[in-house]
Amino acid sequence: MAREAAQQTMAEMNNAAALAAEQPLLSVRGLSVRFDGAPKEVNVVDDVSFSVSKGKTLCIVGESGCGKSVTSLALMGLLPTPPARIIAGSAMFDGQDLLTLSERERADLRGDRMAMIFQEPMTSLNPAFTIGDQIAEGIVRHKKVSKAEAMERALDMLRKVRIPAPEKRLRAYPHEVSGGMRQRVMIAMALANDPQLLIADEPTTALDVTIQAQILTLIRRLQEETGTAMILITHDLGVVAEVADEVAVMYAGRVVESGPVEAIFDDPQHPYTIGLMGSVPSLGRRQGRLATIRGTVPPAELMPKGCRFTPRCPFSDSRCANDPPPLTEIKPGHRARCWYAPLEQHLGAAS
Amino acid sequence: MSVAPVTNDFILEGIDLKKHFGGGGLLSSPTVVRAVDGVSLGVQRGETFAIVGESGCGKSTLGRLMLRLIEPTGGDVRYEGQSILKLSKSEMRRLRRELQIIFQDPFASLNPRMNVGDIIAEPIWLHSLASGKDKRERVADLMRTVGLLPTHTDRYPHEFSGGQRQRIGIARALAGDPKLIIGDEPVSALDVSIQAQIINLLEDLKERFGLTLVIVAHDLAVIRHMSDRVAVMYLGEIVELSETDALFDNPLHPYTQALLAAIPIPSPTNRQPKALLQGDVPSPAAPPSGCRFHTRCPHARPLCKEQHPALETAPDGRKVACHFWREIQGAGAGSISAPSQSPALAKRLALYRTWRERQDKAVTASP
Numbered sequence: 087m088a089r090e091a092a093q094q095t096m097a098e099m100n101n102a103a104a105l106a107a108e109q110p111l112l113s114v115r116g117l118s119v120r121f122d123g124a125p126k127e128v129n130v131v132d133d134v135s136f137s138v139s140k141g142k143t144l145c146i147v148g149e150s151g152c153g154k155s156v157t158s159l160a161l162m163g164l165l166p167t168p169p170a171r172i173i174a175g176s177a178m179f180d181g182q183d184l185l186t187l188s189e190r191e192r193a194d195l196r197g198d199r200m201a202m203i204f205q206e207p208m209t210s211l212n213p214a215f216t217i218g219d220q221i222a223e224g225i226v227r228h229k230k231v232s233k234a235e236a237m238e239r240a241l242d243m244l245r246k247v248r249i250p251a252p253e254k255r256l257r258a259y260p261h262e263v264s265g266g267m268r269q270r271v272m273i274a275m276a277l278a279n280d281p282q283l284l285i286a287d288e289p290t291t292a293l294d295v296t297i298q299a300q301i302l303t304l305i306r307r308l309q310e311e312t313g314t315a316m317i318l319i320t321h322d323l324g325v326v327a328e329v330a331d332e333v334a335v336m337y338a339g340r341v342v343e344s345g346p347v348e349a350i351f352d353d354p355q356h357p358y359t360i361g362l363m364g365s366v367p368s369l370g371r372r373q374g375r376l377a378t379i380r381g382t383v384p385p386a387e388l389m390p391k392g393c394r395f396t397p398r399c400p401f402s403d404s405r406c407a408n409d410p411p412p413l414t415e416i417k418p419g420h421r422a423r424c425w426y427a428p429l430e431q432h433l434g435a436a437s
Numbered sequence: 438m439s440v441a442p443v444t445n446d447f448i449l450e451g452i453d454l455k456k457h458f459g460g461g462g463l464l465s466s467p468t469v470v471r472a473v474d475g476v477s478l479g480v481q482r483g484e485t486f487a488i489v490g491e492s493g494c495g496k497s498t499l500g501r502l503m504l505r506l507i508e509p510t511g512g513d514v515r516y517e518g519q520s521i522l523k524l525s526k527s528e529m530r531r532l533r534r535e536l537q538i539i540f541q542d543p544f545a546s547l548n549p550r551m552n553v554g555d556i557i558a559e560p561i562w563l564h565s566l567a568s569g570k571d572k573r574e575r576v577a578d579l580m581r582t583v584g585l586l587p588t589h590t591d592r593y594p595h596e597f598s599g600g601q602r603q604r605i606g607i608a609r610a611l612a613g614d615p616k617l618i619i620g621d622e623p624v625s626a627l628d629v630s631i632q633a634q635i636i637n638l639l640e641d642l643k644e645r646f647g648l649t650l651v652i653v654a655h656d657l658a659v660i661r662h663m664s665d666r667v668a669v670m671y672l673g674e675i676v677e678l679s680e681t682d683a684l685f686d687n688p689l690h691p692y693t694q695a696l697l698a699a700i701p702i703p704s705p706t707n708r709q710p711k712a713l714l715q716g717d718v719p720s721p722a723a724p725p726s727g728c729r730f731h732t733r734c735p736h737a738r739p740l741c742k743e744q745h746p747a748l749e750t751a752p753d754g755r756k757v758a759c760h761f762w763r764e765i766q767g768a769g770a771g772s773i774s775a776p777s778q779s780p781a782l783a784k785r786l787a788l789y790r791t792w793r794e795r796q797d798k799a800v801t802a803s804p
Contacts, residue, residue: 149628149629149630149631150628250716264717265492266717267717294491294492294655294718295491295655295657295696295699295700296491296695296696296699296713296714297491297717298699298701299698299699299701299711299713299714300713300714300715302701303711303713321628321629322701323629323703324658324700324701324702324703325701326703327701327702327703327704327705327708328701328702328705328708330705347705348705348706351703351704351705351706351779351782352706352779352781352782353779353781353782354781354782354785357789360782360785360786360789361630361789361793362629362630363703363782363786364633364786364789364790365629365630365632365633366629366633366658366703367633367636367658367659367661367662367663368658368661368662369657369658369661369685369700369702371682372661372662375637375640376633376636376637376662377633377786377789377790377793378630378633378634378637378793379630379633379634380793380796380797382598382600382601382631400789400792400793400795400796401792428785429785429788429789430784430785430788433788433792
């Protein structure tokens with residue numbers, strides 16, 4: 087009891103300190119997105135909250151279908167409605183709620199103060215226009231500059247992302263450059279107007295490991311230079327460990343665990359996070375078989391009423407199946423959505 | 438430069454294998470792509486052999502050459518000591534029972550118009566291994582073996598998830614009682630949690646049926662976990678061939694060193710700036726002169742541009758193709774240090790494993 091009370095006061099103190107320090111650049115609260123035709127009560131994104139501050143990186147981790155891309159598209163105002171509908175929540179970006187903006191206001195924001203990098207650089211570049219044209223287009227749209235000035239800026243951006251022979255590449259078409267180069271072009275395009283927030287959706291998944299390392303280093307360096315806040319969406323725990331300040335682990339549309347990157351890796355709480363870490367082969371000498379997570383994500387119509395991880399969780403019981411656990415603070419800033427966290431305290435004795 | 442392996446019990450050997458694309462007829466492209474250029478390797482019985490490299494290095498082409506799914510431009514493939522290149526079509530078909538492949542994309546490699554039962558039964562029928570009731574029982578058996586429900590035989594591939602489809606592909610590969618299976622990026626299209634399931638399944642099957650596995654992959658962590666020996670490829674050539682632990686502990690070739698340094702390490706504690714490889718892989722249609730890696734190599738010297746390094750054998754039996762491997766030895770040692778687990782993670786992971794086993798037992802107990 088006394089310990090709980092102490093924890094609470096500590097948490098309050100921490101909250102107060104955080105408030106005094108800095109308002110986050112983007113603060114998402116209770117975001118829920120529903121697809122038309124989905125079963126009742128099953129939102130594809132359900133009560134998702136997170137925030138990201140200037141110059142910091144938030145990684146959203148999860149497997150396919152966990153809602154990480156839908157979340158980012160909702161923030162960018164790129165969700166196709168219908169079928170997708172935002173049914174609850176707010177996303178405060180620099181004093182404005184992104185979710186209530188008109189289409190026009192959103193278009194003014196997109197590519198200017200917030201920008202996005204997509205996973206597949208081949209399909210997100212227009213094959214019929216040169217690289218220079220495509221970068222300049224965004225600059226002309228948001229800044230009062232001539233086409234020539236925009237092209238000059240585009241050339242600057244290509245230099246900044248370290249593309250060799252930038253003058254030549256400016257006139258090249260997307261098919262004429264390699265995958266890693268295309269991703270650099272995407273980054274140049276996204277950063278052309280010095281955005282305050284960059285959302286990168288699996289920016290390195292399609293790339294080879296040596297190219298991935300180049301791109302991650304590049305993004306980090308540019309972020310240091312410009313102070314851009316970043317939301318990086320990935321399924322790769324290695325990438326998370328290398329770039330994140332804060333982490334949100336998503337499973338089946340809900341944030342199941344969130345906190346500072348050290349807390350997530352050194353003190354993981356949710357069984358899904360733990361299972362995920364056990365599933366990744368170690369780079370060191372082999373230590374027996376991999377731990378696995380049973381089965382797959384259930385389809386929407388079979389989604390349990392309570393915790394959505396119930397059917398796959400080794401620790402689950404009837405309580406988990408019926409009551410959705412809240413996202414509880416375990417330590418200041420570190421939250422987990424599990425009835426039994428920390429596991430060893432609740433289940434250690436029984437094993 | 439064919440290194441004739443004399444010792445060892447090789448089940449499958451490639452000798453000076455070459456595959457060049459293009460440059461043939463009137464209508465084909467005049468540029469010749471040397472996808473695989475003089476590769477020799479031997480796969481030992483019962484081992485897991487990995488071929489690793491970045492896209493365009495020729496690893497998939499090599500995998501297909503080893504099964505004679507495509508005809509080599511030069512060189513030889515020997516299975517159980519016999520060349521398989523001279524076999525007739527029908528002889529080759531009989532041999533395919535023993536040599537199987539699992540493909541990367543579980544969405545493209547299964548016929549969408551066949552139900553799962555037929556997909557798995559096809560090799561059984563093709564090789565006349567069983568018919569009627571026997572065949573059905575065998576299919577049900579195989580499905581159980583790979584962790585699918587035998588009641589799902591009537592379903593079509595689109596009704597399954599990616600991981601389940603990969604299991605179907607594995608069941609089909611197992612149907613003819615193979616001796617050797619090549620997995621061409623068998624887990625890279627799958628989610629992390631599903632990937633771990635398939636890796637464990639492949640290891641179980643290897644043990645149970647005494648298989649030899651050849652894994653073609655780009656994910657070095659998966660390779661370290663699964664394989665006994667590794668061949669690293671760059672632009673159609675093997676640059677290093679070594680036992681897995683030795684390769685990861687002390688990579689000899691500068692390309693292997695760079696590859697290992699580029700892996701993101703899943704631990705946030707000691708982040709440090711890395712020495713990165715610059716530039717892209719050159720086009721295999723116009724590979725650089727001399728050592729093909731010299732354009733990106735941090736240790737390159739004038740000799741590297743002029744002379745092509747042979748794959749030489751180091752004293753400990755490892756093979757490396759670099760003029761200066763002795764001098765740059767140790768440049769990559771310890772480049773990847775496995776992150777040590779925090780006590781909290783280790784404790785919870787142990788707890789997770791215990792309960793996870795219990796979960797499996799509960800399933801087998803209640804059908």
